[in-house]
Amino acid sequence: MTGFALHLLRHGAPETPGLLMGRTDDAPTPEGIAASVAQAQNLGIERLIASDLRRSRAAGEAIGAAIGVPLIIDPRWRELDFGDWDGQAASTIDRDALGRFWSDPDANPPPGGERWSVFARRVSAAIADLVPVPTLIVTHGGAMRAALHALCGFDQRQLWAFDLPYAALLSLCVWPGEPPSAQIAGLYP
Secondary structure (H helix, E strand, O other), X not given: OOOEEEEEEEOOOEOOOOEXXXXXXXXXXXXXXXXXXXXXXXXXXXXXXEOXXXXXXXXXXXXXXXXXXXXXXXXXXXXXXXXXXXXXXXXXXXXXXXXXXXXXXXXXXXXXXXOHHHHHHHHHHHHHOOOOOOEEEEEOHHHHHHHHHHHHOXXXXXXXXXXXXXXXXXXXXXXXXXXXXXXXXXXXX
């Protein structure tokens, strides 16, 4: 079976960086959009998908206009919902509670937030529905980590080792199947 190129692009910088933004729908900066468009040039994609949140959707719209590929919106590519912590700076959250979350986000979800396992299933379902053609998904850091978990089998501790700054591009070669698998082809900050 032949693999296909899957590119995961973290949205560019939002207007208010440094917050735990899951469902918080902060707008991207013009510079953040430009950085996203620059990363998407010359990928040879046939499909373009974005999360429905503004910071990803706006970048997806700009990329689609620049390369002539229509944008598909898929809310399954949203960031993890941080519940009561959503929209707050990490420094304002109880350090012990935040530490427990980072150590085991499934056993210690944010108050009122999404469990890691639910989040990972959501992203896995979106992956399972991909058409096997060269695809770019404009999404969020957490969704990129959930995709690495689903496709490459990385555990939660390994996932935090990936530095995914704003406008980071993660390129994979995906082999469809049950379950699908992938090889990392590149990470471009």
